Amino acid sequence: MKPVAMDSLAPATESFRSRSGISGYLACFNGIVWREVLRFVHQRERFLSALVRPLVWLFIFAAGFRQVLGVSIIEPYETYVLYEVFVTPGLIGMILLFNAMQSSLSMVYDRETGAMRTLLISPFPRWFLLISKLIGSGAVSLLQAYVFLLIAYFWEIEPPPLGYLTVMPALFLSSLMLGALALFISSIIKQLENFAGVMNFVIFPMFFASSALYPLWRIKEASPLLYEICRINPFTHAVELIRFALYVKLDLGSLAAVLGYTVVFLAAAIYAYNPSKGLLGRRGPPGGAA
Amino acid sequence: MNAASHDHPAARALSIADVSHAFGERRALADVSLEVPAGSFTVLLGLNGAGKSTLFALITRLYDNVSGQIRVCGHDVRRAPSAALRQMGVVFQSRALDADLSLLQNLAYHAALHGFGFAAGRARAMALLDIVGLSDKARERVRALSGGQARRVEIARALLHDPRCLLLDEATVGLDIGAREGIIALVRDLVARRGLGVLWATHLIDEIAPSDRIVLLHKGRVLYSGGHDGLLSETGATTIRDAFTAMTGAADAKPGGAPA
Numbered sequence: 001m002k003p004v005a006m007d008s009l010a011p012a013t014e015s016f017r018s019r020s021g022i023s024g025y026l027a028c029f030n031g032i033v034w035r036e037v038l039r040f041v042h043q044r045e046r047f048l049s050a051l052v053r054p055l056v057w058l059f060i061f062a063a064g065f066r067q068v069l070g071v072s073i074i075e076p077y078e079t080y081v082l083y084e085v086f087v088t089p090g091l092i093g094m095i096l097l098f099n100a101m102q103s104s105l106s107m108v109y110d111r112e113t114g115a116m117r118t119l120l121i122s123p124f125p126r127w128f129l130l131i132s133k134l135i136g137s138g139a140v141s142l143l144q145a146y147v148f149l150l151i152a153y154f155w156e157i158e159p160p161p162l163g164y165l166t167v168m169p170a171l172f173l174s175s176l177m178l179g180a181l182a183l184f185i186s187s188i189i190k191q192l193e194n195f196a197g198v199m200n201f202v203i204f205p206m207f208f209a210s211s212a213l214y215p216l217w218r219i220k221e222a223s224p225l226l227y228e229i230c231r232i233n234p235f236t237h238a239v240e241l242i243r244f245a246l247y248v249k250l251d252l253g254s255l256a257a258v259l260g261y262t263v264v265f266l267a268a269a270i271y272a273y274n275p276s277k278g279l280l281g282r283r284g285p286p287g288g289a290a
Numbered sequence: 291m292n293a294a295s296h297d298h299p300a301a302r303a304l305s306i307a308d309v310s311h312a313f314g315e316r317r318a319l320a321d322v323s324l325e326v327p328a329g330s331f332t333v334l335l336g337l338n339g340a341g342k343s344t345l346f347a348l349i350t351r352l353y354d355n356v357s358g359q360i361r362v363c364g365h366d367v368r369r370a371p372s373a374a375l376r377q378m379g380v381v382f383q384s385r386a387l388d389a390d391l392s393l394l395q396n397l398a399y400h401a402a403l404h405g406f407g408f409a410a411g412r413a414r415a416m417a418l419l420d421i422v423g424l425s426d427k428a429r430e431r432v433r434a435l436s437g438g439q440a441r442r443v444e445i446a447r448a449l450l451h452d453p454r455c456l457l458l459d460e461a462t463v464g465l466d467i468g469a470r471e472g473i474i475a476l477v478r479d480l481v482a483r484r485g486l487g488v489l490w491a492t493h494l495i496d497e498i499a500p501s502d503r504i505v506l507l508h509k510g511r512v513l514y515s516g517g518h519d520g521l522l523s524e525t526g527a528t529t530i531r532d533a534f535t536a537m538t539g540a541a542d543a544k545p546g547g548a549p550a
Contacts, residue, residue: 024405031402031411035388035395042390118386118447121350122403123375129403275354 028124029132036136039106040143050099050144051151054091058155062087074215076247088149088157089243090212093235095148096141096175101203103137104182108189120273127270130183134266138175145171163246170245174238177258180265181234187272210236211243234261302361303328303377303455303487304349309358311344318344319510322358326487326503328454331478333498334491335534336507342491343383345507346459350380363454376404379448383459383491385440389433393419393443396432397450404451411450418446422476438469445476456480459491470497495531504530508538 019027040047062084073080110116119129149157149164159167185198209226210233211219220227230236237257244251304326311319319341326332336342347353349360351371360367365374387396394415401411419425422442432440441461448456458477462470474497480486490497498504504521506514514521514537518530527533 019405023407027402027405027407027411030408031399034402035391035399038391038395039388115386115388117350117352117380117382118400119403120352121375121378121380123372124403124405125372275351 025124025128028122028128029135032119032129032132033136033139036133036140040140046102047144050095050102051148053098054094054148055151057091057094058084058087058152058157074217076244076249076251082156084152084155085157086215087213088152089246090207090210090239092145092148092171092242093174093210093212093239094207095144096171096178096238097203097207097235099141099144100137100175100178100182101185101198103133103179104186104189104198107183107186126273130270130273131266134176134179134183137179138172141175141179142168142171159246160248162248166248167242167245170241173255173258173262174241177234177238177262177265180262180269183269184265184272187269206233206235209233210239212236212239234258234265237261301328302326303330303363304457304489305359305361306345306349307359309345309348309355309360311341311348311353311355311357317510319348322507322510322512324505324512324515326455326489328487329481329485330503331481331488331490331499331501332503332505334489334505334507335493335495335498336491337493337538339509340493340507341510342507343459344510346380346382346457346491349457350378351375376451377453378455378457379451379453381441381444381448381456381458381461383463385444387432387440387443387447390431392429392431393424393435394428396443397447400447401450406451414450415446418449419443422446436469438465438472441465441469441473442476445473449480454486456486456488457491458488460493461490462492462494462497495534498530506534506537508541511541513537513541 065087066083077085107116110119119133120126122129146164149167181202185202189198209229211230212235216227216230216236219230234257237254240251240254241258244254302325304324306322306324309319309322310317322341322345324332324334334342334345344353348355349362349367351367351374355368360374362374363377365377367374388399391399394412397415397418398408398411401414402408406414416425416428419428422445424439424442424446427435427439432443435443445458445461448458456477461477462473465473477488477490478499481488490502498518500518502518504514504516504518505512506521514524516524521530521533521537522528525533525536527536
């Protein structure tokens with residue numbers, strides 16, 4: 001090893017005070033978002049698999065169902081639409097849902113490997129760190145959703161041009177809500193192996209018991225109980241928010257629901273990651289070591 | 291540093307008083323008290339399962355210390371976590387680097403977590419990589435590093451924000467002899483040149499030097515805290531290994547001497 005010359009390292013020129021001010025918060029936020037994007041760029045397989053999943057549904061499942069499942073004129077559509085058109089917001093929601101859970105998986109992995117500790121021992125408030133991480137993850141989801149919309153455009157899914165802009169806040173908010181839920185779930189998963197349970201008990205029920213694949217009125221006809229479950233499912237509201245926004249309309253009920261769920265999930269996640277209140281310190285020593 | 295100056299809170303890089311912690315019914319730490327003066331290399335010696343990592347999790351606020359007090363450079367980790375965390379650099383037992391990112395990206399990320407702007411963070415990262423002898427690998431992915439090199443990156447990262455207290459939890463586990471010696475020499479040099487207070491948790495007795503302070507942790511209790519020679523004279527042993535065996539053996543033999 002090279003002889004150590006610690007004298008060559010000047011003390012930090014940026015004082016504690018300046019680093020804990022607004023510029024410090026901004027630097028911290030930028031760093032967290034930048035890392036999320038970098039990780040995503042380095043994991044091309046993740047990007048591809050996130051895209052392939054909804055595309056398979058769009059190209060194969062939706063094409064097959066077009067013949068058996070007609071969609072009547074329902075808001076926000078002003079005419080009869082092809083099943084592919086109807087299902088597109090649900091598939092965008094699928095991208096956000098899987099990305100959020102993938103992010104949750106990476107947090108469990110980070111916790112097992114110790115990388116999560118790097119984040120949590122930052123001197124900035126934990127709520128700020130967690131929200132920054134959620135926003136970073138949301139930025140990645142946004143990128144994936146737009147690539148999917150671009151491909152879908154060539155499959156004759158052509159929302160109004162302005163819809164591509166108005167859908168952005170809906171995508172972002174939905175991504176935050178699902179990310180906050182995933183963050184909370186990551187705090188209660190003890191080991192990475194338990195993530196398969198999340199797939200079965202969270203992702204699939206959320207996706208199928210929603211308006212992603214079929215309109216709610218059809219579900220109501222089939223089963224009033226399932227209809228009620230769909231109505232309280234946060235994912236339903238995310239899909240509807242995206243569906244309306246993509247057609248330059250606002251579904252106030254869904255917006256309120258998504259906002260409310262975001263606040264609740266975020267509060268639960270921040271609570272769970274707060275050492276003085278949350279769950280982490282009660283479960284056992286880090287990495288199984290004492 | 292004279293004895294009087296040790297009494298000043300700022301002269302103690304780390305001060306732990308009467309800290310206990312339990313996971314449900316299982317008690318992991320019982321009334322642990324220890325001090326790490328600035329400019330000292332303090333070895334936290336204990337077998338696997340002694341409670342070292344739990345203590346680290348409490349110091350770094352990953353867990354909440356509900357009983358007792360932990361102060362870093364005079365700052366209570368519970369009441370002033372931000373000020374305390376700014377003063378400490380940590381190397382955890384398990385590797386905590388992002389394998390897919392480069393060395394520079396890992397350090398720049400950590401710099402950002404401490405509020406350094408992009409340029410300042412990268413400049414400090416490069417300076418520290420130079421110090422630990424890895425500046426030529428700055429743009430390589432962490433995945434390509436050896437265990438010893440990864441540890442040096444983690445030490446560089448722990449120093450990035452200019453802490454006064456450095457905590458290292460089993461930092462040499464899994465390293466070959468050459469890498470181990472290099473890491474220990476680097477940290478001892480930090481103590482000598484920069485006056486850092488270092489808490490070095492290990493179960494490897496041969497890492498202890500005669501000038502070190504020793505805290506012997508066994509089944510969640512501190513059995514001894516003091517100088518190297520004091521441990522020998524207290525047990526009448528001639529080696530630290532014998533002293534350790536004598537002291538932990540006596541504690542195990544005592545009914546109720548250690549938490550379950």
